[in-house]
Amino acid sequence: xxxxxxxxxxxxxxxxxxxxxxxxxxxxxxxxxxxxxxxxxxxxxxxxxxxxxxxxxxxxxxxxxxxxxxxxxxxxxxxxxxxxxxxxxxxxxxxxxxxxxxxxxxxxxxxxxxxxxxxxxxxxxxxxxxxxxxxxxxxxxxxxxxxxxxxxxxxxxxxxxxxxxxxxxxxxxxxxxxxxxxxxxxxxxxxxxxxxxxxxxxxxxxxxxxxxxxxxxxxxxxxxxxxxxxxxxxxxxxxxxxxxxxxxxxxxxxxxxxxxxxxxxxxxxxxxxxxxxxxxxxxxxxxxxxxxxxxxxxxxxxxxxxxxxxxxxxxxxxxxxxxxxxxxxxxxxxxxxxxxxxxxxxxxx
Numbered sequence: 001x002x003x004x005x006x007x008x009x010x011x012x013x014x015x016x017x018x019x020x021x022x023x024x025x026x027x028x029x030x031x032x033x034x035x036x037x038x039x040x041x042x043x044x045x046x047x048x049x050x051x052x053x054x055x056x057x058x059x060x061x062x063x064x065x066x067x068x069x070x071x072x073x074x075x076x077x078x079x080x081x082x083x084x085x086x087x088x089x090x091x092x093x094x095x096x097x098x099x100x101x102x103x104x105x106x107x108x109x110x111x112x113x114x115x116x117x118x119x120x121x122x123x124x125x126x127x128x129x130x131x132x133x134x135x136x137x138x139x140x141x142x143x144x145x146x147x148x149x150x151x152x153x154x155x156x157x158x159x160x161x162x163x164x165x166x167x168x169x170x171x172x173x174x175x176x177x178x179x180x181x182x183x184x185x186x187x188x189x190x191x192x193x194x195x196x197x198x199x200x201x202x203x204x205x206x207x208x209x210x211x212x213x214x215x216x217x218x219x220x221x222x223x224x225x226x227x228x229x230x231x232x233x234x235x236x237x238x239x240x241x242x243x244x245x246x247x248x249x250x251x252x253x254x255x256x257x258x259x260x261x262x263x264x265x266x267x268x269x270x271x272x273x274x275x276x277x278x279x280x281x282x283x284x285x286x287x288x289x290x291x292x293x294x295x296x297x298x299x300x301x302x303x304x305x306x307x308x309x310x311x312x313x314x315x316x317x318x319x320x321x322x323x324x325x326x327x328x329x330x331x332x333x334x335x336x337x338x339x340x341x342x343x344x345x346x347x348x349x
Contacts, residue, residue: 008038016047022218024051042071050081056221056251058085076105076112084115092122110145114154117141121161153179153186160192169196180212188213191220203230221250228260237264255286262294271301289319 011034018027031048034041049065052058065082072078083098096119102112120138124131145152160175176193194209207230213223225247231240241264247257258281265274275298281291296311 008034008041010034011037012041012044015044019047019051022054024055027051028055040071042068045071046075046078046081049078049085053081053085053088054218054221057253058088059253061085062089074105076102076109079105080109080112080115083112087115087119087122090122092119092126095119096123107144108148110148110152110154113141113145113148114158117145117158118161121158121165125165153182153184153189157186157189157192160196164196169199172196173200180209185216187216187218188220190216191223191226194223194226198226198230203234206230222247224250225257225260228257228264232260232263232267235267237267240264253284255281255284255291258284259286259291259294262291262298266294266298266301269301271298274298275302287314287318289315289322292318 011030015027015030015034018024018030028048028051031044031051035044035048045064045068049061049063049068052061052064061081062085065078065085069075069078069082079098079102083095083102086092086095086098096116099112099116099119102109103116106112117138120134120141123129124134124138142155142158145154145158156175156179160172160179163169163172163175173193173196176189176196179189180193190209190213194206194213197203197206197209207227210223210227210230213219224243228240228242228244228247231237231243241261244257244261244264248261251257258277262274262278262281265271265277275295278291278295278298282295292311292315296308296315299305299308299311
């Protein structure tokens with residue numbers, strides 16, 4: 001690299017080496033340097049996009065992935081990663097479009113089919129959706145997965161997701177417990193089961209699944225956050241901080257790890273650090289009532305009653321806004337239930 005500082009291919013090769021070692025920030029910097037020298041290197045765009053996605057930054061993955069498929073439109077991998085990036089951003093219609101393109105190129109790829117089915121599930125919950133049509137698309141996609149691999153873990157994942165959406169965590173847990181018996185190395189499987197255990201306050205089982213996720217070559221990035229959350233709930237703040245610092249690196253645009261750090265620092269009787277963490281969370285967009293309320297506690301412990309009162313006022317304002325949103329959500333749910341009864345078709349929700 002030092003001998004040939006303007007050789008774009010050298011940067012791409014170095015970026016790939018960093019990528020394979022899961023050094024995604026270094027890979028990103030290297031790919032970007034190479035692309036400044038040569039904007040026609042397709043693979044650099046692909047792995048730049050995947051690196052951003054693996055850092056749980058799907059919004060930043062979009063542009064390089066779009067650039068990649070403009071150069072290599074016949075590659076399923078580009079459409080797939082663009083599709084799941086859009087899915088992560090809850091842009092379900094756009095995601096389904098990209099995943100359909102990926103499916104046309106690689107019709108027997110169960111990962112593509114799995115995420116396409118997820119899109120149909122989410123789209124069926126959108127107000128005014130054609131539930132009957134989307135239910136048919138969902139079931140057809142399930143059939144395609146089963147035709148490729150009748151024992152596919154993806155079928156159990158989708159069934160578990162359907163149970164969870166219906167509010168039946170017990171059935172969802174049973175589905176995923178069966179899925180992990182064969183210990184498939186599928187990103188997010190152990191994580192999802194851990195989250196279900198966590199909802200039931202089964203901390204030991206949740207930790208076991210989160211730790212199993214971390215043993216994968218590419219664990220789901222939010223796993224660090226959930227382990228930190230478990231330890232804060234169990235009043236083990238020092239253990240929590242070790243994982244929350246990793247969570248903040250894995251999710252640099254999210255305020256949630258900083259909220260958990262704020263809680264942990266308060267448990268350690270370090271209100272100044274707690275306030276700084278919570279202020280960082282708010283700066284990153286986590287402006288919920290609970291975040292402001294915890295911040296008010298930190299300010300009180302610091303003796304800053306003026307700031308504490310301001311934080312309480314913000315908390316009350318956010319609480320009213322969240323209540324209004326909750327009421328609107330209930331109205332939408334009731335409307336969907338009525339539509340479902342009238343159509344006589346069971347919604348996947």
